[in-house]
Amino acid sequence: MNHHFPLLRLRNVKKYFPIKGGVFGKTINFVKSVDGVSLDIDRGRTLALVGESGCGKTTLGRTILRLTNPTAGDIYFDAPPQAMEEMDRLNQGVRDGYAREEDVKRLRELDDRYNLSSVTGKEQMRLRRRMQIVFQDPLSSLDPRMTIKQILSEPFRIHQRASREELETTVIGLLESVGLKQEHLYRYPHEFSGGQLQRICILRAIALNPDFLVLDEPTSALDVSVQAQILNLLKDLQKEHELTYLFITHDLSVVRFISTKAAVMYLGKIVETAPTEELFNNALHPCARLLLDAVPVADPGLRREKQLMEGDVPTPVDPPSGCRFRTRCRFAEDICSTSEPLLEEAGTDHLVACHLYGRIRESAHQTPLPRPGL
Amino acid sequence: MTAPLLEVKHLKTYFYTYEGTVRALEDVSFHINRGEIFGLVGETGCGKSVTARSAMRLIEAPGKIVGGEILFKGRDLLSLSEDELQKIRGNQISMVFQDPMASLNPLMKIGNQVAEVLKIHKKVESGEKLRKRVVEILRMVRLPSPERIVENYPFELSGGMRQRVMIAMMVSTNPELLIADEPTTALDVSIQAQILSIIKSMKEKMDVSVWIITHDLGVIAETCDRLCVMYAGAVVECGNVHELFQNPLHPYTQGLLKAIPKAHEKAERLDTIPGSVPNLISPPSGCRFHPRCARAGRECSERGAEKVKITDTHFVSCRRYTEGNREQ
Numbered sequence: 001m002n003h004h005f006p007l008l009r010l011r012n013v014k015k016y017f018p019i020k021g022g023v024f025g026k027t028i029n030f031v032k033s034v035d036g037v038s039l040d041i042d043r044g045r046t047l048a049l050v051g052e053s054g055c056g057k058t059t060l061g062r063t064i065l066r067l068t069n070p071t072a073g074d075i076y077f078d079a080p081p082q083a084m085e086e087m088d089r090l091n092q093g094v095r096d097g098y099a100r101e102e103d104v105k106r107l108r109e110l111d112d113r114y115n116l117s118s119v120t121g122k123e124q125m126r127l128r129r130r131m132q133i134v135f136q137d138p139l140s141s142l143d144p145r146m147t148i149k150q151i152l153s154e155p156f157r158i159h160q161r162a163s164r165e166e167l168e169t170t171v172i173g174l175l176e177s178v179g180l181k182q183e184h185l186y187r188y189p190h191e192f193s194g195g196q197l198q199r200i201c202i203l204r205a206i207a208l209n210p211d212f213l214v215l216d217e218p219t220s221a222l223d224v225s226v227q228a229q230i231l232n233l234l235k236d237l238q239k240e241h242e243l244t245y246l247f248i249t250h251d252l253s254v255v256r257f258i259s260t261k262a263a264v265m266y267l268g269k270i271v272e273t274a275p276t277e278e279l280f281n282n283a284l285h286p287c288a289r290l291l292l293d294a295v296p297v298a299d300p301g302l303r304r305e306k307q308l309m310e311g312d313v314p315t316p317v318d319p320p321s322g323c324r325f326r327t328r329c330r331f332a333e334d335i336c337s338t339s340e341p342l343l344e345e346a347g348t349d350h351l352v353a354c355h356l357y358g359r360i361r362e363s364a365h366q367t368p369l370p371r372p373g374l
Numbered sequence: 375m376t377a378p379l380l381e382v383k384h385l386k387t388y389f390y391t392y393e394g395t396v397r398a399l400e401d402v403s404f405h406i407n408r409g410e411i412f413g414l415v416g417e418t419g420c421g422k423s424v425t426a427r428s429a430m431r432l433i434e435a436p437g438k439i440v441g442g443e444i445l446f447k448g449r450d451l452l453s454l455s456e457d458e459l460q461k462i463r464g465n466q467i468s469m470v471f472q473d474p475m476a477s478l479n480p481l482m483k484i485g486n487q488v489a490e491v492l493k494i495h496k497k498v499e500s501g502e503k504l505r506k507r508v509v510e511i512l513r514m515v516r517l518p519s520p521e522r523i524v525e526n527y528p529f530e531l532s533g534g535m536r537q538r539v540m541i542a543m544m545v546s547t548n549p550e551l552l553i554a555d556e557p558t559t560a561l562d563v564s565i566q567a568q569i570l571s572i573i574k575s576m577k578e579k580m581d582v583s584v585w586i587i588t589h590d591l592g593v594i595a596e597t598c599d600r601l602c603v604m605y606a607g608a609v610v611e612c613g614n615v616h617e618l619f620q621n622p623l624h625p626y627t628q629g630l631l632k633a634i635p636k637a638h639e640k641a642e643r644l645d646t647i648p649g650s651v652p653n654l655i656s657p658p659s660g661c662r663f664h665p666r667c668a669r670a671g672r673e674c675s676e677r678g679a680e681k682v683k684i685t686d687t688h689f690v691s692c693r694r695y696t697e698g699n700r701e702q
Contacts, residue, residue, distance in 0.1 A: 052562040193650050223417040223589060228633035228644035250562055253637035294567040295637045296592025300615040303596055308571060309564035312532045
C-alpha cells in the first residue's frame, strides 16, 4: 500500500470547557483550552508537541483520541488524499448551500469513515484499536487490583483479538520483548518500579498493533537513567512496528532526541511548527525561542546569560487580544494587540504565527541554544 | 583555608520499618563553603532529601540519625537541645521544599505568612513597618505588584509565584544557609529559569550560601559551583562543576551524564545504566553500585570503596582509583 499521505490531519480543532456559575448553573464563560489547531502528523514519524503547563497540549492529545469530544473541528485519520479532496469539495458545497441530498449523504459516509470527530459506535471501536495513549504517571493509569496478566490481556479481550489459549503466550511474548519476565505475570502494579510500570503501560498500548500513539509526558515522572531506557525503547518500537507518535512534553531536550518534527503550543494555539533540527537551530517565534533558552544544559562550560520569560501564562478564559503571547513578548508592538497572527510559511516545512518573525530572524545573530565549540 | 559553613561527617540515618531497617544514609560526608552554591544530585530514593532533613534534624520516627556529625559553623547540630536548634532553624538555616502549596498555609493570606516569619525570628512588631518590610521582601523576588499579593491566598497564585513567596519567606530572616530541596521540579522550564535566576541573585544580594538538592544535572550545571553525586545512600563523587562535568570519574556519574538527552546535540541513541536502584533494606554488599557497574571486579562486592582524592577539590569513591589500581 502506498502511504505517502499524513496519518492524521487536524483541521481547526477546538475544545472549550464551559464554566458554570450563578444560581441556575448557567454557562457563563469558556476555558478555551484548544482554540483552532491545524496539524498534520506524518506516518511513522514523531511529532513533538511542546509548551508550558496549561497551554492545552494534553487536552489536544486527549481530544484527538476522543477521550473528550472536540467542540469544533475535524480530525481525519488515515484518510487518503482523494477522500480528503472529495470531503473538501463536499464541505464547500454544504457551506455555500448548493449541495444536493446525495452529496450530504456521501459526506456523512466519508466523515463516518475517516473523521474521528464524528465517528461513533462500531466504527469508533475499529478506529480506537488503531490508536492508543500512554500517560505520565504509570502507577495511576494501571488498575491496582489487576495482575499484570489481566492488565495486558484486557485489550485483547475487549477487541476480541485472541483466544484464551493464545492469550497467555501472546502476553508472555509481549513482556519478554521489553525485558520483563514470565514470573511478573501474576504480580500487581505496586510491586514494580516506575520504569517497569511505564514499560507495562507502553506494552498495553501497543498490544493490538496500533498505528498511532499519543505519549503524554511518558518520561516526566522518571529518573534520567530510566528515562533513557524508555526513550530508547520507544524508538525501537517505532522502527519495529512503524508507529506514529504524538509526543507531548515540556522538556525540549527530549524533543530533540525523540522527534522528527515539533510543534510549539501557547495558550491553545500552535505558534510554530518545524522539523526538529530546524526548530533548534532557527526558531522564530519569541515563545519558542524563550522556551529553548530556558532549557538547562548539562554542561557548565555552556553557561550563558538567559533571556527570561517574564510573568506567567495568562488565563485561557480571557486570552489577550491579537497575538496571545504579546503580554510576555519583548518584541511586541501595536499590531500584536490588534490583529491575530496566522501561521505563515517561513521556510521549508516551517510555519510560524508571528507578525514580526522577519525582523526577529534578522536580529537573531545567535541561535537560542549554544552549541559546543561556539 | 577558612572553615566550611556546614560540614557533614559520616552521617548515618536509618528508618526502622516493618519490613526491616532501611539504611537510607550510610556514611555520608561532604561540606559546603561560605558564599557558594552547592548541589547535591542523585536519582529518586538515593537519600538526597533525607540528607537535607537530617541536617535540619527534621527526621521523624521511624527514622533516626544513627551516627555522624553535622557541624554548622563548627557546632554540632546533633548535640544541640531543641531550644538551641530552634534558634538556628529558620534563622540561620532556612529550607525551601519542592511543593510550595504543601508548605504554605492555605488559610492564611500571603502577607500574614511572610509577616509571621519576621515576627517570630526577627521580633518585628506588627504595624506599618512590618507591612512595608513584607512588601519589600516580596518585591525582592520579583513578584509583580506585591501590594496586591499580600492580600491573596496561596491558591490564587501560580506555582512559580508560590515558590517565589517561599523563597522570599526563607531569605527574609537573613539566613547564612538556604537549603532548596528540588525547588523547581514541579515547575515549567520557563518558570524554572526565573526561580533559578532569583536564587542566584539572592545569593549575591544577601550573601547567603545555597544548597540545592535536585535530580536534574542541567540545573546543577547552570547554577552550582560545586556538587556531590549520591547513589543509594552514599556520596560517590564530589568536585567543582567544571571538573566533574568534564572529567566524571565514578562509573555512576559517567552513566548519569551519558543518559541525559541533550538539547544542544542530536543523538541517535541514549546510553543507559542497566538495572535499577537497589532496595536499601538489603543494599548490595561492598560498593552499592557494583551490581550495575560494567567495570566492577570481585573486590567491589566485598569491600566498600574508599574516598580517593584526585585533585584538591575532586574526590571519588571507587576502587578503580585507589593506589595500585590507578593504571586501569
